[in-house]
Amino acid sequence: MVEPETFTFLADLGMNNRKAWMDEHRVERDDALRNFAGIAMTLHDYADRFDPFVADARIKPKQSYTKFFQEPRDRIGRALYRADVDVFANAGHPTEDVGYYLHIEPGNCYAGAALFQPSKAALSRLRTRLVDDPNGLKAILADPEFKKTFPDGVVTRKPLGAVPDGFVNSDPAAPYLKMVGLGCRKDLQDALLLDDDVIDVLIPIFRTAGQLVRYFD
Numbered sequence: 001m002v003e004p005e006t007f008t009f010l011a012d013l014g015m016n017n018r019k020a021w022m023d024e025h026r027v028e029r030d031d032a033l034r035n036f037a038g039i040a041m042t043l044h045d046y047a048d049r050f051d052p053f054v055a056d057a058r059i060k061p062k063q064s065y066t067k068f069f070q071e072p073r074d075r076i077g078r079a080l081y082r083a084d085v086d087v088f089a090n091a092g093h094p095t096e097d098v099g100y101y102l103h104i105e106p107g108n109c110y111a112g113a114a115l116f117q118p119s120k121a122a123l124s125r126l127r128t129r130l131v132d133d134p135n136g137l138k139a140i141l142a143d144p145e146f147k148k149t150f151p152d153g154v155v156t157r158k159p160l161g162a163v164p165d166g167f168v169n170s171d172p173a174a175p176y177l178k179m180v181g182l183g184c185r186k187d188l189q190d191a192l193l194l195d196d197d198v199i200d201v202l203i204p205i206f207r208t209a210g211q212l213v214r215y216f217d
Contacts (some may be wrong), residue, residue, distance in 0.1 A: 002193040006032045011106045014083035040064035043089035050206040053091035064088045091151045098216040100206045113209035114183020131175035149208045150184040166214045
C-alpha cells in the first residue's frame with residue numbers, strides 16, 4: 001500500500017524542510033502524491049466492508065489527503081511543510097465531517113476515525129453534539145471492542161487549557177470540549193503498511209471506529 005520510496009521521501013522532507021529542497025525533489029514529491037491518491041482509492045474501493053455511506057460517496061482521490069504545504073493559520077511549529085500525511089475515506093468533506101483516515105509518518109503511523117482540523121462551523125457542530133448527548137460518547141468509549149482497538153479513547157492534536165466560552169467546567173463533556181478536533185487512533189508499524197494486504201488489517205479498525213463516525217453524523 002505505502003511504497004518504500006514514500007516513507008523515504010517523508011523522512012528526508014522532515015530533515016530538509018525547506019522550499020529549495022522541495023523544489024529539487026519534485027519527482028519524488030509527485031511520486032508520493034500518486035501513492036497517496038492510490039491509497040485513497042483503495043480505502044474507498046473497500047469501504048463497503050466498513051461503511052456503506054463512504055462506499056456510496058463520490059470521491060476525488062486528489063482531495064482525499066492532506067497537502068504538504070502548511071498555511072500560516074494551520075501551521076504547527078515553524079516548518080513550512082508537513083512531513084506526514086493523512087489519507088481520508090469520508091462520506092463528506094474531510095474538514096467538515098468525521099471520517100476514517102490513515103496517518104502516514106515514518107515511525108508514527110496510525111489509523112482510525114477523526115475530524116482533527118475542523119472548520120469553525122464543524123467544530124461548533126462537534127461541540128453541540130457532545131453537549132447534547134455526552135452519554136452517547138460515554139457508551140462508545142465503554143464498548144469492549146472500541147476499548148481494545150483504541151485504548152487511548154478519544155484524542156486530539158490541539159488541546160485547550162480551559163473549556164471554550166459559552167461552556168462550563170461542570171459539563172459532562174468538558175474534557176472533550178477542550179479538544180479542537182478529535183478522533184481515535186490505532187498505532188501501526190511502518191512495515192505493516194508496506195504490505196498490499198494491510199487493507200485487511202485496516203478494515204476492522206475502521207469498522208470499530210465507525211461507532212464514532214455515526215455518533216457525530
